[in-house]
Amino acid sequence: MSLKKKNLLFISGVFILYLCLYWTGTFAATPTGYTGIGKEPALSPNDEELTFTYFQNDHGALYSAPIEGGMAKLLLKPEEGKDDLQPAYSPDGESMLFLREWEGEEHMHKQLMLYKDGGLRPLLGEEEYVPYAAFAPDGEHVYFVKNSKYTETYNNRTQPNGFDIYKMNLNTEEIEQITNMNTVSISSLQIIEGGKKLMYSKSYETSSIKILDLESGKTKTILPVSSDYSKAQSPTLSSPTRSPEGKVIAFADVASKSSNGTFQYEIFTMDTKGENIKQITNFSDYAGHPRFFQHSNHLLVTVDRNFAGREPDYEYWVVERDGSNRKEIHINIPEKETEPPS
Known part of the structure; x- marks a missing residue:
């Protein structure tokens, strides 16, 4: 068999293999978009559960999980x-x-x-x-x-x-x-x-x-009585929430800048007169959307580890009101989406 004929057979074989792989999905376009948890979870009134959005290729559905972490379940399709x-x-x-x-x-x-x-x-x-x-x-x-x-x-x-x-x-x-x-x-x-x-x-x-x-x-x-709590030129507080007993307000704001000039948001607390401002987190990224626990001195906080990037990388953390004893909530999403409970 001539070299030219061998090359032709080889090219034909590669082409047939490509078609097989394409139609079976191996080379088919894969879904794209953000996959991961969302930024605004809800904390149950008994402090035992959180409900959140989980995105699969930019498609968001509601899931719930124990506050200590573990396996999540689909709440609503x-x-x-x-x-x-x-x-x-x-x-x-x-x-x-x-x-x-x-x-x-x-x-x-x-x-x-x-x-x-x-x-x-x-x-x-x-x-x-x-x-x-x-x-x-x-x-x-x-x-x-x-x-x-x-x-x-x-x-x-x-x-x-x-x-x-x-x-x-x-x-x-x-x-x-x-x-x-x-x-x-x-x-x-x-x-x-x-x-x-x-x-x-x-x-x-x-x-x-x-x-x-x-x-x-x-x-x-x-308003905060002083803007000295922030290293930014113009503090812009966001996501304020008041504690169950009504004495403390938690909010997110710029605490400092990174070495490349990116704003770094942290959680602060103050009293209802805007006084006694305290920075309670030090994530050096983006910490926001604080949620007070109803029955303990804890806060649920959302952290974005890729704040300046194209897609977020959210984490959920529990911290005490003074910022001590912080702990990440590790959540496992079922590999196969099941029907929500009836």
């Missing part, structure tokens, strides 16, 4: 192309709010959902955009932030605008508008003092914490 985010437990721990997000033809959607007794109930329509939601202490009402309009940007896309805080009765689905700010800067929401007041933060221009008295309608502003 989302719709195709939609991500379930930002879970929030009811006061009795029997139901949960979360936000279902997806990319629409004209704008991003973020729909308020209720998970209860294994069933799913949308609380608002698909066109509503809700960035934050929380249960009232009575478990029969929920408060949420919602936009009133969309503003056109570019390429025929729009972005949500004109946000305010609303209240819904879960039994009647009656909705009451609580604020009339028409703003873009609401960046958190917490119901405090037995449902008598709301605490939220504003992030536009000067970041601050607001306390709204629902009976009088009066608003009180809380």
Whole structure:
């Protein structure tokens, strides 16, 4: 057999092998996108469980796991192309709010959902955009932030605008508008003092914490009395949350810069007057989204080990309020996705 014929047979064989591998999936395109835990877990009222979003190739579903770590279980299988985010437990721990997000033809959607007794109930329509939601202490009402309009940007896309805080009765689905700010800067929401007041933060221009008295309608502003706690030029506190007894506020802010100039966020605490500011974490990365335990002096903290990178690398940690005895929560995700419990 001639060398030319041998080369032709060899090339033909390689081509046939390639086709076989392609059609059997060996050379087929593999899914891409972020795989890992999300940034805003929820801590159960009894401090024994956390619920979080786990992303598989950019597709986010809700899972739960023991607070000490271990094997997670699928809580709710989302719709195709939609991500379930930002879970929030009811006061009795029997139901949960979360936000279902997806990319629409004209704008991003973020729909308020209720998970209860294994069933799913949308609380608002698909066109509503809700960035934050929380249960009232009575478990029969929920408060949420919602936009009133969309503003056109570019390429025929729009972005949500004109946000305010609303209240819904879960039994009647009656909705009451609580604020009339028409703003873009609401960046958190917490119901405090037995449902008598709301605490939220504003992030536009000067970041601050607001306390709204629902009976009088009066608003009180809380700011750290000094910016010396941060090595950044303009501190911008985020994710504030008040402790169960109401004496301490935990928040995330820039503590310093890395050698290459990247901001390093840590968790701080202060009293409700903005005084006695203390840095309680030293992760030298990004620490954020603090959650107070209800029955101990601990905080649940989310850490991003790749804050300046293209994709995040989140971890969950438990630390004492003074920053001591920190411990990472190691969670195992089942290799094969099973159906959620009925």
